[in-house]
Amino acid sequence: MIRCSTCQADNRENASFCGTCGAAFSAGAPPVDDQGRICQSCGRVVPAGFNFCDSCGQPLTNQPTVTPVPPPVPEARAATVTPPPQPLPTPRASWPPRRAVTENSLPESFAAGRYKVMGLIGEGAKKLVYLANDTRLNRDVALGVIKASLGETDLVRIRREATAMARLSDHPNIVPVYDTGEEHGHPFIVSQYMRGGDVDSLIRRAVDRRLDMNQAVKIVCQVCDALHYAHSQGVIHRDVKPSNVWLAESGVAKLGDFGLAIVQDQSRITRAGIMIGTATYMSPECAAGGARAADARSDVYSLGVMLFEMVAGRPPFEGDMVQVIYQHRNSPPPALSTLVAVPPAVDDFLAALLAKNPADRPQSPLEVREFLDRVPV
Template identity: 45%
Template sequence: MGAPSLLRGSVFADHLIMERLGSGGMGTVYLAQHPRLPRSVALKVLDPELGSDRRFRVRFEREAEVVAQLDHPNIVGIHDRGIESGLLWISMHYVPGGDLARLIRRHRRGLDPHRAVHIVTEVAKGLDHAHRRGIVHRDVKPANIFLGTEGRVLIGDFGIARTTDAEATETVGPPMLTRAYAAPEQWAGGATDPRTDVYALGVTLYELLTGRLPGAGVQQSLPPRLAAVVAKASATDPADRYQACGDLAAAATAALSTNHRRHIASAALGTTVIVAAAFTVWDILRPGHIDGDPWPAPAMVEIPGPPFELQCPTPYLKSDRGPKGLCTAVDTAKNEATFYFYYPRTSEREYREGPFSIESPSEPVKKQKDGTTYISGPTVTSSFVGAVNVGHRYDADREHGAFARDTFGGLLPFLSAFESLPVCRTIADC
């Protein structure tokens, strides 16, 4: 569901496209050659469907305006922005080491504590710089943290950042929270401040140390002093957290130097219970938590969703946030369909796009001539590409799949908007 795929060697907004780096909640990012300087840039292009919605255009443009106020070695800088063929784009500093989510996937038992604390310390420097200028990131997570050369770490994607200026106009539109990292006050719709980012950075620290998110169903032991740091950073009440990201980083550094890799079983168990209890309490408070495993074969399942049940293709696909599905919510009274990303491990439903008028029902499971299987919701009418059928396309062995869009009578041929992703046979194997 991303922007039209730009081919290697093509030119967009005077930038030479070198390769596609990935897709996110609002668009696709490409590695591109700067039009006038001998350097590479990361070129983010807004999804055209979202670009037709003023709320998302404002959000996208606002990222450039926000980051333009920030000048720090631990923040991904913005070079330029513009519009080409009706598509909004932003040119950003290219960080060659990829994002932190990819690193965590390669270290499922967690990183070396010294490296984990170093990463958090570097991110804290960038966040504190933004906070001093009245900007709260609000979406701190491994996918938005980038690894440069020589140990450099940068925080990026300020797309849903907000100013702490009470008189400033806030960006409107559907919330785009990442459930596992979002603080309780975000879900409650309350005010956010630097302690909101402290919470997310605390969750990130836990994930770096253990390779897992809190509440992932696998008990993890932390050195007692580091466990205490995570527990304080992720306190439900912002007043009980560290008041700045730098304070969290300093406490983690002090805890690491005190522990010296010692493991005192009884103390570690006691502190781990504290951390687990803190996240368990918040897990109970989080709205709409649902457990369940996907079907072992391609199928459609119903998930209670906002405000209508989600029709979700399964098996789910792996992502940097665990299993993920592209689901459809149908309003039968209005004959409309809205698309959401759904994360069964955390029960997060992330608004994607819509609503669109339903043109016709579709056969949910279709076997293709090439052996692939296509699982989809209804065919809807899109102003950009005509009649559209969206869902998952699995290969013949169902080992990999992709978020897919089939178009009928539109401007684009079949488009697989994301790279092929491994299939989650069960929730646990993601």
């Protein structure tokens, strides 16, 4: 048995993730030999009582229960007949099917030829983003397609991202959504193509991964404007980070990827106890598994982590996922002035942005913007 160092629960030999809390173990796939539930992400059977798949780490909500077939009872002078084994579900398909994504394996088009694929912009864990040309309007667009076929809950989340972004698209600092659709069971979202790339790429290209303070403050102020507008419309982003902030050719910053957003006037898909967001930029309240507790101040915290990274060349907390989550919840952030020269007022204000208690932070992005407008950098 493997004992989880996070929650102390016992797990099967060779498990990759804790079946109780979802923490990652060393690589290895468990044998399928226990009765329990079928993981809809990887198709493996997981023991009853687990909340997460110990092979792929995905949550096990509403997964079908596997009932083992009892052995036949022999009867006198009668042949025993063994019933056929119950089939396991087919693992989810990847996109594109059964092949690596290269320039030579790009799909030709989407939406019955309307969006002609011109190249691959980037690939994440769950999404491929293509550069495409909208042949109807003769403009280049970014087309993001989900790689795996999705269950109903995930489909609802994708539709919610499109809805959230569409209702915010008239703001100059939010990436506008043009269209949505589905191709061979894979949802896609068509949005503005941002020729300047994302802020994460900007950081990686910078000397020592540090941006000029004036440039960093300008980007953060524009993200503040986007968040203030989103919050006024009842939308909490919950995943503010450099790779979700995009730059136009003019340098204007725009916030995108509202896939984890909470629309406050709709029922929430997220279950209590499930962490939502990227660990490096996750607020303490979300790191505690309280995704439902996320509010505007959670976005303010993530914005503070992003500002810290742009100026210091590294985020305030580093390590593996478990270590980073622990630090968000329990460890004070290092003073920015210990890593780079900044005005004392900026040092103090950034510490306030990264306060563990939401009540001790600036209460809105507007407060952050007002402070940065006042302080010389």
